[in-house]
Amino acid sequence: MADAYVAIEGDRVIEARARAPGTARGELVFTTAYTGYEESLTDPSYEEQVLTFSYPLIGNYGVREERFESDRVHPRAAVAREMTDDVAEWLESEGIPAVDHLDTRDIVTEIRDEGAMKCGIAAGPDATEQDALDELHECKHMSDHTDIGAQVSVDDVEVHNEGGDGATVALVDCGAKGSITESLVERDAEVHIFPYDASEDDVAAVDPDLLFISNGPGDPENFEQAGELVETYVGDVPLAGICLGQQVVANALGGETEKMEFGHRGVNQPVRDLRSNQVVMTTQNHGYTVADPGDKLDVTQVNVNDDTPEGLENDDLNIITRQYHPEANPGPHDSLGFFDDVLGMAGE
Numbered sequence: 001m002a003d004a005y006v007a008i009e010g011d012r013v014i015e016a017r018a019r020a021p022g023t024a025r026g027e028l029v030f031t032t033a034y035t036g037y038e039e040s041l042t043d044p045s046y047e048e049q050v051l052t053f054s055y056p057l058i059g060n061y062g063v064r065e066e067r068f069e070s071d072r073v074h075p076r077a078a079v080a081r082e083m084t085d086d087v088a089e090w091l092e093s094e095g096i097p098a099v100d101h102l103d104t105r106d107i108v109t110e111i112r113d114e115g116a117m118k119c120g121i122a123a124g125p126d127a128t129e130q131d132a133l134d135e136l137h138e139c140k141h142m143s144d145h146t147d148i149g150a151q152v153s154v155d156d157v158e159v160h161n162e163g164g165d166g167a168t169v170a171l172v173d174c175g176a177k178g179s180i181t182e183s184l185v186e187r188d189a190e191v192h193i194f195p196y197d198a199s200e201d202d203v204a205a206v207d208p209d210l211l212f213i214s215n216g217p218g219d220p221e222n223f224e225q226a227g228e229l230v231e232t233y234v235g236d237v238p239l240a241g242i243c244l245g246q247q248v249v250a251n252a253l254g255g256e257t258e259k260m261e262f263g264h265r266g267v268n269q270p271v272r273d274l275r276s277n278q279v280v281m282t283t284q285n286h287g288y289t290v291a292d293p294g295d296k297l298d299v300t301q302v303n304v305n306d307d308t309p310e311g312l313e314n315d316d317l318n319i320i321t322r323q324y325h326p327e328a329n330p331g332p333h334d335s336l337g338f339f340d341d342v343l344g345m346a347g348e
């Protein structure tokens, strides 16, 4: 007998096995990565989403805190074909519902065919189909989470590697992964992590060599304050952005973003650099994309599968942004050079 239910749009209910009890709702997304479940589950970009792992066995090398990307689990719930006890116990201790013993291929195919969709989950001995449907019916569209930045950002400024010999970086935390800070600190940067709604005065106080907009959850249009910082600093200070950061920079400089059908979700997304013609494999998890870069940004990299912009640059204004995750974690390390490039713009 099933003791867990996943309700998806169209009121279809899929039976499953409860691995961590509770009810939850969120946008149903997936990752095709076969490793990196600890990094993905602690990536703040998954806030308000339900993460389905399409690789059939999740958890076979345990759970270790040093691989976490933040201090908590961010997806509202986790779905796998088979989940180990280690992962199930971790999620239960975090209060995150988890289910397995369902056909995750079916879920991913449904998202691919029908596009991004909402879902509701109910798991545990008393869970009913109706509980999952009730969650589904309460679920909001991602773009309607207008204050999602407040859920994932630091409350106060944090400084890493104070007194470091390298550039002073103002990292605007829209839901930043820990390995972005680590990648900068490894290169001697002094990193000031600012709340997502930091003001111009807050940032000016540290006189940054580089303004860096992080990855983060939800619709980039809901990160207006970060966009205002971009507008203020463009031309005066070099700008960098990763994922949501690329989208925020594009929106602030006259471009436009839009929701994709089901996004880019895995660690083997091929990206072609239009200048060198080289292809790199990249890590991606995003559901919005830059539809129009505006007239200040050149598209310098594209996704090989669908030609969407993966890199935007302006050599005169010193701007480099990436739609994918150069910091990896999980995924390939092919594009770590991004951090050298952006710190190079900052004079390092």
Ligand SMILES: NC(=O)CC[C@H](N)C(=O)O
Pocket (backbone or CB within 6 Å): 045, 214, 215, 216, 217, 218, 219, 220, 242, 243, 244, 245, 285, 286, 287, 288, 289
């Ligand atoms: N990883 C991210 O930064 C995701 C960016 C944005 N929330 C999107 O889904 O497109």
